[in-house]
Amino acid sequence: MGKPAPSPSPGRFFFPSFGFAPVIRGALLALTVTGAAGCAHHQDTVDTVTDWYHSYQGGVIGQQRPPPPGAHQPYPKIGLGPHTAPELPSPDLREDITADLEAQHELSQRQDAIMGAMPSVADIPPVPGRTGHGAQSASLRAADGAPSGGNATASPATTGSGTRNPPGMTHQAAPVRDSRGQLVMPEVTTTVPDHPEAIPANLPQMADAPPALPAIAGIDLPDNAQRDGMDLPSYNLATPDDGEEIRFLPGSDQIEPGEEDVVNTIVNGRGNRFVIVNGYGNAATATAEGQATALDLALLRTRTLTRLLVARGVPATRIAVRAHAFGNGARLAIVR
Known part of the structure; x- marks a missing residue:
């Protein structure tokens, strides 16, 4: 094989x-x-x-795109992130913020409806200019104070020093100068002139005593009606600048972490005295609407501190609350 x-x-x-x-x-x-x-x-x-x-x-568009920032860095570790939910404002404050945003949106819509569309170049009237043969237009004659009829080419008005006012300008008096050409300042006196404009002659006469109380049939006046004033408390209230500062989260009625220690110190040193809670609303404007919004935030901050005080044994009858539109955070003061 x-x-x-x-x-x-x-x-x-x-x-x-x-x-x-x-x-x-x-x-x-x-x-x-x-x-x-x-x-x-x-x-x-x-x-x-x-x-x-x-x-x-070609050019830049033909080149390769650069990598995004951090493309070559290691992936972040998820375990290093926060484990707790952030402190959110109270539901009442969130409702106030929503209502403010809705009011601003409605106001902008109403303003757009009233003002209408923005005018274009065709809608803007031209600037009034001079007519032919050196005559002024009606608007310029009205500005100069010249009569509408008669000679339209009248010479411009002259000032006291002999200089002519430029066309289109109103007539102004020339300043007073001395022989050296310096401006003369008005005379300053220490007495008030006896003119009716400065001291009115019909000023009302001030009464020596307050008017008598009205008498109404069938109604008896209280016992303290004839007294000069009410009996004031014997203690002195703290001013808004007194006390310990309590910091809050920006634009929120939640206190920052660690501020509860300040509340505990106030409670331990209070004894049986009053506690004044002053809340501030971080007002950014002096308008009525801005201050009203700030007062809402200030009241919510005082409510937060009042609940903390009550939870630590302070009676609600020994807590006085004040709200201020301007200022930051809140303050706790003990009546001395």
């Missing part, structure tokens, strides 16, 4: 032993590399055409 025929090798099976084997091997290797590159960075038809067009245009 003869020797068995050798089995063909894989290379011989796929690549015959003629001159096209190296070419086929190179084509397959190129296809493999291209497929691996396509898996690494996939581009669809639109991206490919866009990149080709940008390369055709």
Whole structure:
């Protein structure tokens, strides 16, 4: 028996032993590399055409885009984030903020409806100018105080020093000067002139005593009606600037962390005396609407502190509350 025929090798099976084997091997290797590159960075038809067009245009748009900031930095650790929910304002304050935003939105809509669309260049009237032959227009004649009829080319008015007023300007008196050309200041006196404009002669006469109480049939006046005033308390109330400062979160009625220690110190040193709670609303404007909004925040801050005091054993009858539109945070003061 003869020797068995050798089995063909894989290379011989796929690549015959003629001159096209190296070419086929190179084509397959190129296809493999291209497929691996396509898996690494996939581009669809639109991206490919866009990149080709940008390369055709050249310049900055043809360059490769820079990576976004932090692309090469390590991914942040989720465990380092906060574990507790942030302190939110109370529901009452959130309702006030929502109502203010709605009022501002409605006000802007009403103003837009009243004012209408913005005027265009075609709607703006032209600037009045001079008519032909040196005559003034009606608006300029009215500004100069010149009569509408008669000679329209009358000479401009002259001042006391002989100088002419420029056209379109109202007539003004010339300043008074002395012989050296210096301006003369008005005379300053220490006495008030006896003119009716300065001292009215019909000033009402001030009474020596308050008027008598009215008498109404069937109604008896109280016992203290004839007295000069009410009996005032014997203690002195603290001013808004007295006491310990309590800091709040910006625009919120929630106190900052650690401020409860200040409340505990006030409660421990109070004894049986009154506690004055002064709340401030951080008003940014002096308008009535701005101060009213600030007072709402100030009252909510005083409510927060009042609840803390009551929770620590301070009777509600021994707490006095005050609200101020201007100021930051709140203050707790003990009546001395």
